[in-house]
Amino acid sequence: MSSPNIAKEMHVGHLRSTIIGESISRLLSFLGHKVLKLNHLGDWGTQFGMLIAHLKEIYPDHKTAPPISDLQAFYKTSKTRYDEEKDFNQRAHMAVVKLQQNDPEYVHAWKQICDISRKEFDDVYHRLGIENLIERGESFYQSRMEEFVNDLKSQNVLQEDEGRLILWPPKCEVPLTVVKSDGGFTYDTSDLTALLQRLHEEKADWVLYVVDMGQSVHLNTVFAGAEMLGYYNPNVHKVQHIGFGVVLGEDKKKFKTRSGDTVRLVDLLDEGLERAKNRLLEKERNKELTEAEFERAQKAVAYGCIKYADLSHSRTIDYVFSFDRMLDDKGNTAVYLLYAYTRIRSIIRNAGYSEKTINEISKTVPLIFEHPMELTLAKALCRLPDILLKIQNDFLLHSLCDYLYDLSCDFTNFYDACYCIERNQETGDVQINKERIVLCEATARVMKCGFDILGIETVEKM
Template sequence: RSGDWSSHMCNIMGHLEELFTSTITRTFPEIDKPIVQIQVSKHADYQCNAAMTMAKTLKKNPREVGETVVKNFPEDPVISKLDLSGPGFINIYLDKEFLKQQVTNIVLQGVTPPPTKRRRVVVDFSSPNIAKEMHVGHLRSTIIGDSICHLLEFLGHDVLRLNHLGDWGTQFGMLIAHLKDEFPDFANNPPPISDLQAFYKASKKRFDEDEEFKKRAYEAVVKLQAHDPAHKKGWEEICEISKNEFQKVYDKLKIRITDRGESFYQSRMESLVKELTDAGLLQEDNGRMVMFGDGGEIPLTIVKSDGGFTYDTSDMACIKQRIEEEKGEWLIYVTDAGQSEHFKSFFACSKKAKIYDPAKVRVDHVQFGVVLGEDKKKFKTRSGDTVRLIDLLDEGCQRSEEKLKEKERDKVLSEEEFKKARDAVAYGCIKYADLCHDRTRDYIFSFDRMLDFRGNTAAYLLYALTRICSIARTAGVKKEDITEEAKKNPLVLEHEKEWKLARTLLKLPDVLVKLTEDLYMHPLCEFLYEVSSVFTEFYDNCYCVEKDQSGNIVKINYNRLILCEAVATVMEQCFAILGIETLEKM
């Protein structure tokens, strides 16, 4: 792996870590598993503190240990020099030719992913419930899940994106019973229900108030679960209407996802219950059948006292299906933190039932905090209702339009360009605001904040990117000219700010590796913001295109245009992973 970095980007920190680990184990066989941490350093490029921690075990002076490590270090194309400072810090200086080659590669080949072992990954995200409103919690799940999929797809994994729709609850009994009354001919003519929420509310009202209706609702569930064709048809109609609504949100946000709701697991739930019963893993509790994990988790309800199945049953059947049938090697579930006990329980129970083996399969519950309004209370409309996602997205577009007009973008863009910019900014900002901070924390949804053209927002970053892309364009230099130049002549970097920018760009592979460890996406946003800030520093200090007083171009610095192109490529790749569309003009 090490040695030839001409064809792909090097994850520098990971590479240095490997080099240090192997050198240390070779030099000091008595150290079993060295703890090697590589850090970015102010004095050099990177720094390693291993000598200090090892000195204790070796009962030697840390500086001496450091010197021995440096002496025994192999030649490597990434490193130009190592030296010691302080009590035993090992400073690492990167090879400049290597850095230049890596930057050139970005321009010639794009961002190449760090080497990864390809795995089959199932990502369960979005997952709203049929006939109910898709709410901001589902929006978070959609945004975070989509971004995780982009990341894993980019790294070369085989990703299955699944929408675990809540399409199989007892609520269908009342919905179907109501449907039969309102639209008796639903089997032949699709019912013209325009507002499924209102329909849901009306059926719920009857269910709560009318005993006879309630009885019919229960019968309808039984018939549906017994696969009665007319009931199945009613259920399908309702699902259809609901899914069409959800699809509007996915289309706007350009989300790819495959529907596979809880109902998919119905027959598998039946066999699962039999298996668990035969294995003696279920126990009775007040008429229900429950299952305990081995770690003191809350028990799962596998069969209700009326014989019906639950959310727990479907997730048990589902994890089995994902491991055994889908051959999933990594399962990811994206939901609000409120469900963490549920996930702990069914992970524990599936382990106990030998469905899931932690040595073979990685599972992650990717949880997130609550969305709050600007009043720091639960996100609601003024009248206290749940905010409809479609309305929220539309408001985003309207606000983004106002903002762009304020900046007089409508005067420089064509009508079509303006519309494109409006949507990209609106959806980009909504996504970015969600992804740019620690997902486990609650976050305050504020259009004013996310559409601010200053600071760490998509509005600012998208704009910064269009400006970078326009540097070469306004100088009349085409992208092909830049790549030609990069192919022909070795890159020349001299100015301190040029180096700083190059080093910053080359941190990306390490950032990506880090993201896959804990599936927190905010470090990628921090990186993106850092790139754009370091770019500004560079641009303020280094002319890319020199003009005379009357504005005529007198000199084009191709090396710097190559650097600009590399910055744009890196930023575009980050946006792609975040699921944010970039713009050429804005």
């Protein structure tokens, strides 16, 4: 999942893999699976030659971390020099060779570049609430690739084709290039090696690739190649491609900035924060919330609306990114659901019941639902396990979003028809319907469970 490239900033193209992958991980963990979240970083390759060569020239004394504030600009400059300066191009090629030979000086420079990128990635992951993401970049598989290729050569399973060595799995439209004509390895080589490592070193019984639909032919060919080589048996292991569509702008084309550049993920999150703040100020929430409560609500709305807009669409289709739609407090949006959740929490607070008290009531007081809306809500709450088990089979997370929206609508109908707290206008006495408060608490807990799986933070007040 996620899988950004070192020395390049995360952009909107990484959004769906990151959000969908995180939600699937949370779902499977909730259902009792032991989950290993892998971030397959692009941290190796010929591009590091030009980056290291440029680094050594600009910061010759790079024993300490170089003061590179804009790694994207650093990359563009080194790429321009690589394309236009013959001497620099040669130094870049030499740097690649030195790196592949594990020269300490060049490995140190490579690590510094990776560390700068990693800090930027970690900031995005922290803002999105993503933890325990294990980094396994291309570099991790380098030595394993050499062993893997030597093993294939000894088995005589590779075919020679115009100087390259290929593996052509049965029923596949294209072959896998295992060794290029210059002796180098390819993405095919690393993906075959990575799958071998995951199945036989990690001992995984289920491997999920959360990668866009455009990679389906490549991944299916890799899976077929692994099966052909005998280290992947579909009767023993499950290996799946969880594909997804692209993010579109409101013009129905690939989401870009006005200048035509790729949208940086950090800019998207910043804009979300600003728009969420303005929406909350429009509703004068700053007059009702403390500064800390307002900030928590702002982040919950900003990041929650971005995640929910993605997850509430079928992952198999493209979807249009629109902040105006995301921040609408009507309809199937994160804002509507978060407001519904805080409303339920407010009802429970007004009843004056602690969580402990509600737990005791639910164990001792018979829950008898006489009103049709009570029964409808109770039945809706019971649907959650079936929804989660369905998603475990198809990984269509919009089913959970639809369920949460329907549940919040059922709660609204219930609350409009059934008084939970009644105040006598003449005496001022307050009567609390314990069974209905328990139903409110159950609804809040089910919604919280759904939000947690979707990776959306909840707040008590908004």
